[in-house]
Amino acid sequence: MAAHAALPPQYYHEARKTAASHLQLRIDEVRLLKGLPYDNCEVGATVLRDFRGDIAPGTPLHFTLNCQAPGVRPMPGPNAWHDYSLLREAKFAEAFFRGISPRTGPVYGELAIVEAERDSPWCEAESGRCDLPPPEPPLVLECGGERGSWSNPLILRIADHRIAYWNAAGAGDAAERAWSPQLFPAERTPDLLEITPQSYSHASRLFTEGGERLLATRTITIDRATLAFQDRLARIDGSEPQVLTGTCRPVEDPASANTIVQPVP
Structure with a gap:
């Protein structure tokens, strides 16, 4: 997940744990909204999988994130900040969402860039880590x-x-x-x-x-x-x-x- 530090870790853990959906996404577009000090990246994405809820594959999403970019410095606060240049090149991502109403983003702005689309999650709710290996038989x-x-x-x-x-x-x-x-x-x-x-x-x-x-x-x-x-x-x-x-x-x-x-x- 991207960097943030304003709240104790248990707040982020609880938000991921109670989120209605754990989504794997295809990133379709990232647009920098110039002149904004935060919420300055507009992301267009398509749902590939919902590992927790019932959001259908193919559902389009649009939301904003905080992005560090030329002339924009991260501001103190609970939400994550992302490197615009990395986010712009990303193909796939995972995040936890409370819902998908218009412009509702991932909890605390946490969006993890992942290597590829796959049938199992890259991210885990408890730790927020997003480097899980593929699951093995029990x-x-x-x-x-x-x-x-x-x-x-x-x-x-x-x-x-x-x-x-x-x-x-x-x-x-x-x-x-x-x-x-x-x-x-x-x-x-x-x-x-x-x-x-x-x-x-x-x-x-x-x-x-x-x-x-x-x-x-x-x-x-x-x-x-x-x-x-x-x-x-x-x-x-x-x-x-x-x-x-x-x-x-x-x-x-x-x-x-x-x-x-x-x-x-």
Whole structure:
């Protein structure tokens, strides 16, 4: 997304999260409106996909954005500013919209230039990042230790650029079993899954009740080629980190399977 900084990050996150539509667009025209100090770029675009709502492909849009251009400097405020020369050359973009009434632009003026048209989103609402790799088939793994002290295997699922952990603590009551976005109680917004060509990595953070103080960070790293993994627990008290290494293997999704997942041999 383009630069802005007037509001705390949670305002932009909430606006993207609650927007009615997540649109992928073809940029048809960008026109600089000379003499205006802001809202000085008029954009004509065509909807290619709505990943969240029901705006039909082919719907035309017209809206304005703040553009930095010769003689125009960004002004303080909540809305994003864009480089006119880059926007003018853009072919495709993504943004979150509350609606498409005449001249209604993306939330807080956030419009991301993306590489190409495709069937899956480039952008994510939580972080605002717009470099998501294409989605892969859901992967459910059981990870067990070769060196370390954990007694139970870890079961996790990677899907749609997110990770979830199977909480089987209520093994006697199926209603209590569920996927969780992190390994500790969620006092703050969970960290995003980091995906590189070589690995998956995710940090779960343990806070005091209310999220006021960080107590520990548990980081899971999985080699995508070998499924070797590392589970590292670091406490903020300065004690030596605990590290478990081992191997993961694909298993059935325990949420849909009526079988007991067996430990890694």
